[in-house]
Amino acid sequence: xxxxxxxxxxxxxxxxxxxxFREKLEKQLAILRRQGLIETWHDRRIGAGTEWAGAIDxxxxxxxxxxxxxxxxxxxxDYIYDIELKRAxxxxxxxxxxxxxxxxxxxxxxxxxxxxxxxLPRDGEPVISGKWPSQDAALTNVAExxxxxxxx
Numbered sequence: 051x052x053x054x055x056x057x058x059x060x061x062x063x064x065x066x067x068x069x070x071f072r073e074k075l076e077k078q079l080a081i082l083r084r085q086g087l088i089e090t091w092h093d094r095r096i097g098a099g100t101e102w103a104g105a106i107d108x109x110x111x112x113x114x115x116x117x118x119x120x121x122x123x124x125x126x127x128d129y130i131y132d133i134e135l136k137r138a139x140x141x142x143x144x145x146x147x148x149x150x151x152x153x154x155x156x157x158x159x160x161x162x163x164x165x166x167x168x169x170l171p172r173d174g175e176p177v178i179s180g181k182w183p184s185q186d187a188a189l190t191n192v193a194e195x196x197x198x199x200x201x202x
Contacts, residue, residue, distance in 0.1 A: 059113045060113060061113035062090060062091070063138065079196065087200045087201065110137055111141075113141075114147060115196070118151045120162070139163055150195070151164050151170070151174075155177070159174070160174075171189075
């Protein structure tokens, strides 16, 4: 497999309540990171004493891919909805970043401005759903979708 000149930078936008999903997906994505295909960033990487809003803005601007970890908590967060999601969609519309909704839990995500985008897992079926044999199966489907994007 040919390695890209540099790894795709992935910004993960998520609500604190969904941190466990972020940790689990990062484990699923570890093989892509080891292969030099991706590097991920999220707000837990902000060091003590760093001005957090500025750090988020810088990383969001530098990202090649923005993952939206969609849940009711995500949709309820004013900061995510008004700042992160707004800028991610502006970058998507400008063609400077790819935005991928990852549907974690059942919610009214189809009413969001990002609903026009192809979501993961397959068919926008939430990770927490009786249709997946396990969370691992759903998150593997998400990781496979991300792998297809970064190797296209």
